[in-house]
Amino acid sequence: RDFVVPSRMHPGEFYALPQSPQTFKQLLMVAGYDRYYQIVKCFRDEDLRADRQPEFTQVDCEMSFITQDDILEVFGGMIQHVFREVKGIDIGEIPLMPYSEAIRLYGSDKPDIRFGMTFTELNDVAQGKGFKVFDSVELVVGINAKGCAKCTRKQLDELTDFVKRPQIGAKGLVYVKYNEDGTFKSSVDKFFSQEDLKQWADKMQAEPGDLLLILAGKADKTRKQLSELRLEMGNRLGLRNPSEYKVLWITDFPLLEWDEETNRWYAMHHPFTAPKPEDVEKLRTRQGEVRANAYDLVINGVEIGGGSIRIHNRDLQEQIFEILGFTKEEAQKQFGFLMGAFEYGAPPHGGIAFGFDRLCAVLAGQDSIRDFIAFPKNNAGRDVMIDAPDTISNEQLEELHLAVKVPVRKE
Template sequence: MHRYRSHNCGELRAADVDTDVRLSGWLHNRRDLGGILFIDLRDHHGITQLVARPGTPAAEALDKLTKETVVRVDGKVVSRGAENVNPELPTGEVEIEVTEVEILGAAEQIPFTINADDGVNEEKRLEYRFLDLRRERMHRNIMLRTAVISAIRHKMVALGFNEMATPILSATSPEGARDFLVPSRLHAGKFYALPQAPQQFKQLLMIAGFDRYFQIAPCFRDEDARADRSPGEFYQLDVEMSFVEQEDVFRPVEQLMTELFTEFGNGRKVTSPFPRIPFREAMLKYGSDKPDLRAELELVDVSEVFAGSGFKAFAGKHVRALAVPDTAGQPRKFFDQLGDFAVQQGAKGLAWVRVGEDNALTGPIAKFLTEDDIKSLVDALDLKPGHAVFFGAGDFDEVSKIMGAVRVEAAKRAGHFVEDEFRFCWIVDFPMFEKNADTGAIEFSHNPFSMPQGGLEALETKDPLDILAWQYDIVCNGTELSSGAIRNHEPEVMYKAFGIAGYDKETVEAEFGGMLRAFKFGAPPHGGIAPGVDRIVMLLADEPNIRETIAFPLNGNAQDLLMGAPSDVDEARLKELHLSIRTGPAKPTPYKPTK
């Protein structure tokens, strides 16, 4: 028999009754029923119940052990009997009568419960992450991540893509976030940068003639944490294709996502094909360029209705309305709670009316509306009895943010939200440029390396704020999985685009000299995208926080509480790297977060 096990803890079935077996694993749980010990033994594969009779050496040994001790046990497989079968375990028809026990790894008293969620805080979980990963949910999440990455690789190869590696140590790149810098020992005062993304390298691979590239790429950005973004490092499915237009990129990515979310979505439907929604339409209808399409309600611009209205609270402002059907039976609390929600999003309040059986409007602002106002609203929103209408007024961006959140919340509360589906969409036609609200300067609004729609002619003849880019995002259930673009591969177009954003030719050549040099030696039209692996797994696992799908994440303050990073470095090492530590409070450097 093998030194440690003849079977794993998820393997034994009724057909194995009367078999002598050896198992190894962790002491997951223990129950004493009238002197008979029942032990749940756990390993990577599952759980098997052990039984030790009173007075036996096995019972004496197992009774003294702390939970999470690693043991080897020998014994015989016996049937539990029909009345004692545990249908929740694949091994639930059998148990092992233990005859011998060997301690393989003693465990101290554990700092939190493994076999149940005891509400321990995240800091403690990350400090003892090796224990946290023993929990069933976390183990399942990490194995889901492994399976998803394996499936991505197989599907991408089947789609004709070639997996290639790009450098980790590279030059600093002005991609919007802060770089992580690595000091050079051989070149005093100089630094490598960890890649924010393999963007320039994957484009160079296209210029080198490799046609279809992909990589499960580690990326490093010194950014603050969010629920859907891990500080420090993350992984993305990096993709680039040559001789393509926008739809050519969409097709394989859409196929991949449909197959992936169908395979690992636990029965949840994937809506396909993915709709293409222009950026400005998304902001107008959904209040967001990351719309959650499970909410089956849309916002409507009713600014014109109130442009000449006597209702001073709305007059001269951008006004967006949300019509919610089937609210006749909703109590006043429904409206008050949505108002409170809007205030939490930054609103001063939430105006509303409701439509009665006689088509008359009631509600806090109904008395301020003229007959013409009411008629215009009914026509614009196609109002019927039972509708409630909520209003947001202010500047465009403020109203979009608040009413976009209200749209989703109202849909959930009023029964117009579809659960158990993955609803994808492509957001397209992003503006190439925007005006800085503080300085009035023209700057890139999204990705400076995107090809402008209309090319050089558009840059030379159009108002910069009217130029659209071949830029796109893929969104699922309100989460942006990735941005992508058809790349600007023509030097003159690149010089002109950066010139409009305030960069002179010398600056462009200094920052992007390698790319520009490559463009001048025959660059194919190319484009790509890079969906976030962590976010994909987060959605599939139905987890609200991305750290729940990463084996060893940093905490919200970008610290590794398990390994103690970032850590101090001794003086000898600093000297070798030509560095000295300047003490005192750090002065934060403002930066524009990556979009």
């Protein structure tokens, strides 16, 4: 959501503080500028978390006549330079991981690769044995916690309670202990034989002394739940060392994602992201299979920045707006200035933006960006130094042609 500012000179009309300089920097490329770089303030009226603030700083870039590889080389090089100069660390070449692989192995598009514990799908060895919890679901998937078979019942109950928290939403947790004597102890012993459990262990490359943790349910939701459990295990086992850094690029995101509630497509990044050239034809009939020419930089499980190659063709941009549910009139009213500019021969262009506050936090081994902003907002979105937001006088309201209607709080 935008922060909006009423216009005194134009009654009933509003400015929106920039969530990013996205369309403006694209217009600069159309105007003939070859490169644009800026350290820019951005504003987003969103729910606050440790890694989000309503006002934040971006290191922003847009470049003409470039490819994805060019941007990854330039900004990957910048991150390598930052680590050498600030931390005295050579992080080496930054690997690339396709989005589909990140989701399959880690259940997240910003995986923390400081430790293993990758996902193993178990449908073929866990279903069809009479255990309805597994037989009735789309996905059975697990992780192998090396050397954790000696976990106590209390510790296993804590893990079960963790995944059943409302924020995570799993209905339960299945565990299998691979004992040192080669036998198995499981929470589902009465449904599965020792031979069955050995199949699971073999598929998960488990050894005596390991602990298998398994969730089941709808594929997307279950992967997200297991991702949270994996990170929790990483914390408990001390595998997420804040002084160790693992950097990677995530590429080949889906261009679009379907929302069941609103029954429509949404842009996974933003509506100006170009599809992969080889996937453009799929926009007509198989929109869910279209990959974006987009990329994110991830450090230690934190998304530091992201960008894409942009659409520079009016027809393609109009097609994307139509898929996203814009009428021609709506698209023209909101983005006509950009589509009109495309008619003058826009160059192929792309860019990226890094969250400066997040990068500083990661370099310092901290989770919250609040400690890296001079006057941050609290969890309620308030600036406690100057006690903002606050009311304004009736004179100011009249000058802005505004009337305020405060909702009645329910007791």
